[in-house]
Amino acid sequence: MYKLILAIRYLIKRRITYFALLAVALCVFIVVVVMTVMTGLVSDFKQKNHDFVGDCIVGTESLVGFAYYEDFMKLLDETDFIEGVSPVIKSYALISRRGSEQSYGVEIMGLDPVRHSQATGFGRTLYYRKSDVAKAFEPAYGPNLLGCVLGIDMAMQRDANSRYPYAVSLAEIGFSISCFPLTRKGALAKAGLGEVNTQTFYYSDHSHSGLARVDSSLVYLPFEQAQLLCGMAGPVGRANAVHIKFKPNVKLQAGCEKVASLWQKFKQEKAGERQADLLDTVTVQSWKDYRRAYIAAMEKEETVMTVMFAFVGLTTVFIVFVVFYMIISHKSKDIGILKSVGVSNADIIELFSGFAFLLGLLGSGVGLFAGWLFLMRINRIEKWLFEHFDFQLWDRTIYAIGDIPHQMELRVLVVIVLSAIAACLAGALLPSWQAAKSKPIETLQVSQI
């Protein structure tokens, strides 16, 4: 009991402990703010990638694609663990606005908007047709025209506030899109004629996926049109991928394993049939593996940030060490007194460890509260900085998120608080051990002099 009483009184009555407390609070504050923003950014980025591709992708890297995708989709539709399946054509094309002679290279994705919205978050990324995705490729100004959905950064530019100037009505803009159809062997289908497949599409909507590369270079086309443009239509039609969404209770890994197993059986059944060799290039991947190249970079940044803050944590350990060293030097008489009334070495270590624990708990509590207060106002502070000093802390063109993430995650907070307490205990360990080892008679005699 005396350990608790003394630990609390040391904490309250020693002014130097306020500095240690402030150091812990500051460290926790900084780590909470940065980790919240960083974790929010990473989880948002992951969610957007997940929304973009669905749960599982059966597909090939080859632009030739693979055959019998419809048969495989039927097989998937018969299962009880799948909610949505969508075939996709992926290729590259040249796009030019009608009336302009300039062409740009873009990626195209052919899809059925309804099926794709069932398998991915495509429908939610639309602006004009969000509530009626079936009409995603029907321009409002000409329902009979062939429509295309542009990545938002291809459709409009951000204003001075880095926000999109959404128009109430859709402008009538036509685009010529030229593709390079490939034979099943990968050769240009019309190379001998020196031709490419060209088709005119009209701007029917734009898609804001929140993924910078997707929004700046991807054009969505109706599935059948894209299949024709890429030379993948025919008696044995081809697609590049099938995107799958699992039912809510299905775990990602388990679902992917089931799909992979189905695919293996399907492939064996198709062996020997026409174009069956194309099935060998197909892989089954979870969304995390499929988008690994993009997500890994963000995760690395998060890891680097965590390591950097581990060094900040080391600084806390050092500050606490110095403060404790000073306090314990100052309290050597108390240690002698306690030993003279029979307190053991272990109890002395416990006393100062308890003191360090309280310091860590209180410091991290103050830091957490300050961090919460700051995060709740971070977007207002950022706006104020922009309005008064023309300083934009959060460039939306880079992060593709409207607001700075500020939702604190309990898991992250628990780790931060436990780390702060551990840092305090680590900082107090050596001074406490030295205090416990000191001979009572030395401390009592020194203080007598």
Next chain:
Amino acid sequence: MSRDDFILETEGLYKSYRMGATEVKVLKGVDLAVRKGEFVAIVGASGSGKSTLLHILGALDKPDKGVVKFEGRDLDQHSGSELNRFRNKMVGFVFQFYHLLDELSVLENVFLPVMASRSVVGWFACRRWAKRRAGELLVQLGLRDRADHKPYQLAGGERQRVAIGRALMNEPRLLLADEPTGNLDSATGNGILAVLEELNRAGQTIIMVTHDERIAQRAGRIITLADGKISG
């Protein structure tokens, strides 16, 4: 007289300290025996080793050589936890500079030895008794109204009486006082000595260290320490 009459015996105690390259021999073979209920004063010049001897008797320090027996048992045979228990239950210390904990109130300082020997649960089980006992000691020592004060709010004599209260809290068999009046004016010092005399009359065994012959006269027996040995 039987051996059971002795509370404390020492045989050939030696103790030296290193001061830089020099070894200072403080005790050079001290043989001492104290009977139960005695009030013994150890006198000697400054640096004669009397405080060192007192600390060894109270197990705050260890001799280089020799034996200290408390109620017939060699202190050297005690484990670390037994020595902690010995300091907590068997002896009470009164220091020249009081050595009270500034963070605790007067009452808390007095019952500190009880708190120190018990777990949180154990403390809650006996806290009423401990507070009552500490309160009674403060009344006995004339500090009834000072219970809630902090040590730095008290005068020197009052602080020393608090230290005596703390030393008596666990009803120790032996009270060790190291220059208990050394930091007090003579009137206040007399008051402290009166308290010690009264305790001794009630049966408390006391060993007091002092450099002042007049103060030593208040004890029942005087032992003189000179050149690291008992000389009289």
